[in-house]
Amino acid sequence: MEIKDYLPETVKGKAVLLTGGTTGIGRAIALLLAAQGADIVFFGHEAYHLADALADIKAVAKGKVFGFVADCGTEAGIGTIFKHVDEQLGRLDILVNNAAIGFGNVTDVSYAELQDVLNINLLSYLACCAGAIERMKKQGGGHIVNIxxxxxxxREATGSVYVAxxxxxxxxxxxxxxxVNKHGIKVSLIEPGAVDTDMQQQPADEKLKKVESLEMLEATDVAVAVIYCLTQPKRCDVIELKLRPHLQAI
Structure with a gap:
């Protein structure tokens, strides 16, 4: 038996929307999906990350890749995202909700800042799911992966807003x-522990040491988990997958 016999589905030729795809976990997911032949539309919040991400992703891509800048924390931004999905892909088989920002506690910030993090970290997931489900129901199925x-x-005390x-x-x-199960739409939740990304506000050499000492994951570990969820046989739903660094004290 080969691994393809156990994971018979493929992402090759699938139309994918990836949110927050220019850095960190999102970038690793985009790289792996592109290398497996998926057609990908992705975006990030900062223009200066986009060109670099596009170059890296297109270098390994075996399908179409389209990247742009958008603010998924606004209604206008969500509209722009799905306009590009329809124009560039024409359908939507997979949504990977990944866009997020780190955040501390309510006493550290203004109301406007609280609104921003809720819009990006939570409301954008709901809004992107709504847009995806509308399209997937017409097609008779699809797969949503929420990171x-x-x-x-x-529920660490130092980041209660992020925890919420x-x-x-x-x-x-x-x-x-x-x-949405009755519509042939799968939903998978992937919950990683500490990952070596820009969200971890520590010096790069310190994060590398934590990866080497098994206290922190690499972004690629999460990307592989996404592929695992997406390539299960149709009869099998991975509904929740937790990834913990081996020696992270959780």
Missing amino acids: GSLSAQV TKAGIRAYSEALRKD
């Missing part, structure tokens, strides 16, 4: 799965 965080379980958004994603993913 959450083990912060929803650990990730706990919301966990609850929403469970309810959403029950809602």
Whole structure:
């Protein structure tokens, strides 16, 4: 038996929307999906990351790749995102909800800042799911992958706002799965622990040491988990997948 016998589905030729695809976990997901032949539309929040990400992703791509700058925390931004999906892909088989920003506690910030993080970390997931489901129902199926965080379980005191958004994603993913399952739409939630990305505000050499000491994941570890969820046989739904660095104290 070969691995393809156990994971018979493929992402080759699938139309994918990836949110937050220019850095960190999102970039790793885009690279792996592109290398497997998926057609990808992705975006990021900052223009200066986009050109670099596009160059890297197109270098390994075996399908179409289209990247742009958008603010998924606004209604106009969501409209722009799905306009590009329809124009560049013409259909939507897979949504990977990944866009997020790190955040601290309510006493550290203004109301406007709280609104921004809720819009990006939680509301954008709901809005992108709404757009994806509309298209997937017409096609008779699809797959939504929500990238959450083990912060929803650990609930660290230093990031209560971030924890709230990730706990919301966990609850929403469970309810959403029950809602859309009858339409042939799968929903998977992936919750990683600490990952070596820009969201971890530590010196790069310190993060590298944590990866080497098994206290932190690499972004590619999460990308491989996404591929695992997407390539299961149709009879099998991976509804929740947790990834913990081997020696992270969780």
